[in-house]
Amino acid sequence: MNIFDRLNSGIETRSPDETITIATLLAEALPTEAILTLEGELGAGKTTFVKGLAQAMGIQELITSPTFNIFNTYDSGIKTLIHMDAYRLNPDSNAIDELMLEDFMTPPYCLAIEWPSNLGELPWPTTLPLEFTISRDEKHRIQSIAK
Numbered sequence: 001m002n003i004f005d006r007l008n009s010g011i012e013t014r015s016p017d018e019t020i021t022i023a024t025l026l027a028e029a030l031p032t033e034a035i036l037t038l039e040g041e042l043g044a045g046k047t048t049f050v051k052g053l054a055q056a057m058g059i060q061e062l063i064t065s066p067t068f069n070i071f072n073t074y075d076s077g078i079k080t081l082i083h084m085d086a087y088r089l090n091p092d093s094n095a096i097d098e099l100m101l102e103d104f105m106t107p108p109y110c111l112a113i114e115w116p117s118n119l120g121e122l123p124w125p126t127t128l129p130l131e132f133t134i135s136r137d138e139k140h141r142i143q144s145i146a147k
Contacts (some may be wrong), residue, residue, distance in 0.1 A: 003029050007130065010143035019045045022142060023052025026128075030107040035124055036117035040132030045140050049132070050083050053112060057081055065114070073104050080109040089133045096123065117125040 001009075003025045013019045032115045036053075058076040063083065066072040066112040071084035082104050096119045105111060105124075116122065116129075130144045 002009060003143070004128075006113065007128070007142065007144040008146070010141050013140045013142065016045070016048045019048045019140065019142070020052035020055060023049045024056040027053045027056030027110070030110060031127065033105070034110045034127040035122070036110065036112045037122075037126050037129040038112060038114045038132060039130070039145070041134065044132035044134050045142070046132050047085075049130075049142070050081075050112050050114075054081050054083075055114060056124060057110070070099060071101065071104075078108070080104065080106065082109060082111040084111065084113045086115040089115075089116050089118045091120040096120070 003022070007022075007026070011022055013022060038049060040046055047063070047065045054061070054063045054074060057074075057079045059081060061072045061074055063074070065085050066083055067085045067087055070086070070089070071082055074081045074083070082101065101111065113119070113120070113122075129145045131143050132144075133141045135141065
């Protein structure tokens with residue numbers, strides 16, 4: 001079963017390292033231009049997942065949540081990772097237009113958006129929408145919510 005099939009079924013992770021491993025597997029299978037939406041509650045593993053994407057792309061920089069910067073870009077020389085955190089944005093604003101993300105979306109790239117519902121409708125097609133959840137017994141789950 002490939003990583004996309006596994007994500008369609010949902011993958012349970014028991015540690016940050018397992019979350020990073022899943023992201024690494026996904027990064028290796030993504031197309032040249034990829035947009036991932038990462039929906040889920042605080043602490044569900046979204047930023048940890050982005051760390052795994054960065055690791056697979058050969059990015060050496062420390063990956064942190066760009067809550068106050070809104071987005072950070074990392075260029076490995078292989079692919080550009082654009083990590084956006086829309087937690088503080090209002091879905092009714094024009095923030096997605098004002099941020100001019102398109103200026104950074106030069107192939108090859110991966111745009112990973114945390115809290116995408118705070119942006120309203122995205123102007124680009126999403127490659128893979130993911131949902132991150134935590135169960136009552138503290139197990140984390142990553143699942144594709146593609147329609």
